[in-house]
Amino acid sequence: MNKELPGALVEEIGGTIGVMEEHVDFLKERFSLITMKEFKENKEHLADKIVCIFNWANKPDVNSELLKALPRLKVIASAGAGVDHLDIKMISSYGVKVANTPHAVTNSTADLAMTLLLVAARNFMEAHQIAVSPNTVRFHANWVGGDITGMTLGIVGMGRIGYKIAQRAKAFEMKILYHNRHRRPEEEKSVGASYCERLDDLLQQSDYVMLVVNLSPETEKLMGKHEFQMMKPSAMLINISRGLVVDQEALVEALETGQIKAAALDVTYPEPLPRDHPLLKMSNVVLAPHMGTATREITHF
Numbered sequence: 001m002n003k004e005l006p007g008a009l010v011e012e013i014g015g016t017i018g019v020m021e022e023h024v025d026f027l028k029e030r031f032s033l034i035t036m037k038e039f040k041e042n043k044e045h046l047a048d049k050i051v052c053i054f055n056w057a058n059k060p061d062v063n064s065e066l067l068k069a070l071p072r073l074k075v076i077a078s079a080g081a082g083v084d085h086l087d088i089k090m091i092s093s094y095g096v097k098v099a100n101t102p103h104a105v106t107n108s109t110a111d112l113a114m115t116l117l118l119v120a121a122r123n124f125m126e127a128h129q130i131a132v133s134p135n136t137v138r139f140h141a142n143w144v145g146g147d148i149t150g151m152t153l154g155i156v157g158m159g160r161i162g163y164k165i166a167q168r169a170k171a172f173e174m175k176i177l178y179h180n181r182h183r184r185p186e187e188e189k190s191v192g193a194s195y196c197e198r199l200d201d202l203l204q205q206s207d208y209v210m211l212v213v214n215l216s217p218e219t220e221k222l223m224g225k226h227e228f229q230m231m232k233p234s235a236m237l238i239n240i241s242r243g244l245v246v247d248q249e250a251l252v253e254a255l256e257t258g259q260i261k262a263a264a265l266d267v268t269y270p271e272p273l274p275r276d277h278p279l280l281k282m283s284n285v286v287l288a289p290h291m292g293t294a295t296r297e298i299t300h301f
């Protein structure tokens, strides 16, 4: 190990490192690198690490025990936008800074949001099944979907990603509503969006409801029984934020009872869902494996 290089710790889960494997060589040139597994086996010897690099997807357990074992630690770098998996207050109390990569992932996450919207709106999953079936047919009513053009998209959370989604929706000639803690007059003007101070107003009018908020105590289970009752029975829910923003039991009920038409989810809780979860069996649900940022361009440099 090169003692002149600063030390870094990377998360390793089941043999794969929490950062892309091809990045390990890049990191090795700059840091004396060890994996979390090696660290756990020999805490004393490796306690001089100054950076921890994690991938948000691994949900590393950054607890007091870990931080006490790394007295020289300066930075925890989490690849991804969301930092809800890290207790920032507790980490700061050890004098450690948290870094993330919010800008890098904005476009890819907005693209996935539109992908889910289109796939759900056009019954694409069902259409694919029919297209590959040995008994395929020339036309099937099940693949007749809904229009996008002229429909109303309600964006819940007009941050960086929400705005990029609005720009894409404008190109699709959608009517755009948004609900946010603060009004965003410039963004509103540039995409022709209308502000809904009350979430209920947005939910009542939208054909597609897109969740883009960060997970926080204020947004946990933001979408519950009442909110689904506010939505149109023809409306679809798209969630690219965090699973916990939705009360999943209320969502299952809303989908089962026809309170809403469909859901397209990149995020759930837990991830992945247990294999017997009702959401896995519903034909009006499209699931992605939390892949908002998973593009070659972002994950390779």
Ligand SMILES: O=C(O)C(=O)CO
Pocket: 056, 079, 080, 081, 082, 083, 105, 109, 241, 290, 291, 292, 293, 294
């Ligand atoms: O970057 C993040 O926070 C993600 O959730 C990726 O989809």
